[in-house]
Amino acid sequence: MSIYTQSMLKDDALKDKVIIVTGGGSGLGKAMTKYFLQLGAKVTITSRNLEKLQNTAKELEAETGGTVFCVSCDVRNWDEVEAMKEAVLKEFGKIDVLLNNAAGNFISPTERLTHSAFDSVLDIVLKGTKNCTLSVGKHWIDSKTPGTVLNIVTTYAWTGSAYVVPSACAKAGVLAMTRSLAVEWAKYGIRFNAIAPGPFPTKGAWERLLPGDLVEKFDMTKKVPLRRVGDHQELANLAAYLVSDFSAYINGEVVTIDGGEWLQGAGEFNMLEAIPQEMWDQLEAMIKAKKSS
Numbered sequence: 001m002s003i004y005t006q007s008m009l010k011d012d013a014l015k016d017k018v019i020i021v022t023g024g025g026s027g028l029g030k031a032m033t034k035y036f037l038q039l040g041a042k043v044t045i046t047s048r049n050l051e052k053l054q055n056t057a058k059e060l061e062a063e064t065g066g067t068v069f070c071v072s073c074d075v076r077n078w079d080e081v082e083a084m085k086e087a088v089l090k091e092f093g094k095i096d097v098l099l100n101n102a103a104g105n106f107i108s109p110t111e112r113l114t115h116s117a118f119d120s121v122l123d124i125v126l127k128g129t130k131n132c133t134l135s136v137g138k139h140w141i142d143s144k145t146p147g148t149v150l151n152i153v154t155t156y157a158w159t160g161s162a163y164v165v166p167s168a169c170a171k172a173g174v175l176a177m178t179r180s181l182a183v184e185w186a187k188y189g190i191r192f193n194a195i196a197p198g199p200f201p202t203k204g205a206w207e208r209l210l211p212g213d214l215v216e217k218f219d220m221t222k223k224v225p226l227r228r229v230g231d232h233q234e235l236a237n238l239a240a241y242l243v244s245d246f247s248a249y250i251n252g253e254v255v256t257i258d259g260g261e262w263l264q265g266a267g268e269f270n271m272l273e274a275i276p277q278e279m280w281d282q283l284e285a286m287i288k289a290k291k292s293s
């Protein structure tokens with residue numbers, strides 16, 4: 001078993017921390033929730049689908065012996081977000097961490113999108129993150145309690161990406177919010193960080209980004225210098241560290257966890273990776289021969 005598929009932090013690293021994970025019923029949110037529970041946290045998972053949340057909660061409580069609280073909440077709706085915050089405070093008496101993980105995304109040529117299709121992604125990712133951050137942040141500030149926000153973005157938050165333009169715009173906004181509030185709200189004891197994952201296969205993402213046989217046509221491992229996709233536990237390890245007090249001096253950072261994927265796409269001469277080793281003697285000789293010309 002590879003070391004990165006194992007727990008990284010000590011058992012009580014998140015003991016008694018109260019953590020909200022938006023979109024915690026599936027995919028990466030579920031994986032991070034599981035690890036937070038193993039480290040002693042009490043976790044609230046939220047999304048639009050209460051039944052899904054309850055099934056996840058049952059499964060994770062049985063696996064970890066931890067405490068999961070489920071709240072149905074569409075992050076696009078301010079009143080639902082406020083009600084979710086109040087429900088968490090009633091249940092646990094405090095909130096220590098907000099993990100903005102909920103997202104919507106699908107591939108499409110941008111000219112095919114209706115204005116409301118564009119909005120649906122912007123609203124979940126950017127407005128949803130804003131709603132949760134403002135709601136929980138105001139509570140922390142008013143009650144003079146410290147807090148930590150972790151936002152899940154993507155590497156195309158800074159490069160942009162064709163065919164997922166609403167998501168790229170929204171994630172760029174979330175990254176700007178992360179860095180802006182890391183400075184503005186530090187005086188209240190509130191830290192902000194982000195994680196930019198590369199490809200970590202989940203049902204939710206793969207069904208919408210690599211539907212049908214696209215998953216075979218576009219082998220994601222080929223885009224990654226390390227030639228593999230991410231393991232959910234290695235993302236959970238990073239997230240747990242960033243929401244724990246061990247990372248107390250990290251503020252305003254975005255940590256990329258993508259096996260080098262975005263840099264492979266960015267470097268001017270990275271295509272030379274395709275040159276076989278044995279050709280390099282010949283190429284060197286050709287270049288040296290040009291020295292005097």
Ligand code: HXC
Pocket residue numbers: 103104105106107108112113114115116117118120121154167197198199200204205208209
């Ligand atoms: C064009 C589409 C579309 C598609 C939906 N729409 N899918 N348009 N191509 N494939 C349009 C609809 O026709 C509708 O337009 C509008 O978008 C809203 O769609 P609804 O289904 O009514 O919206 P809603 O139920 O709110 O669902 C939101 C959603 C959906 C984003 C469309 O996919 C969703 O629920 N996603 C949540 C989970 C998710 O996306 N997970 C993946 C995250 S992955 P009209 O004009 O009728 O309003 C991720 C990874 C990034 O972010 C990086 C990977 C490496």
Ligand code: NAP
Pocket residue numbers: 022023024025026027028029046047048049052073074075076100101102103104105124128152153154155196197198199200201202203204205
């Ligand atoms: P996922 O399982 O589809 O997770 C998205 C979650 O968001 C779902 O649980 C969904 O639950 C919830 N959600 C969607 N709309 C919502 C709304 N309006 N209100 C509340 N919750 C809502 O996909 P995932 O791959 O785990 O993605 C998790 C995060 O990682 C996202 O931020 C994504 O952008 C990011 N990410 C993923 C990858 C990857 O390779 N998987 C790469 C980079 C970044 P409901 O449908 O029940 O509401």
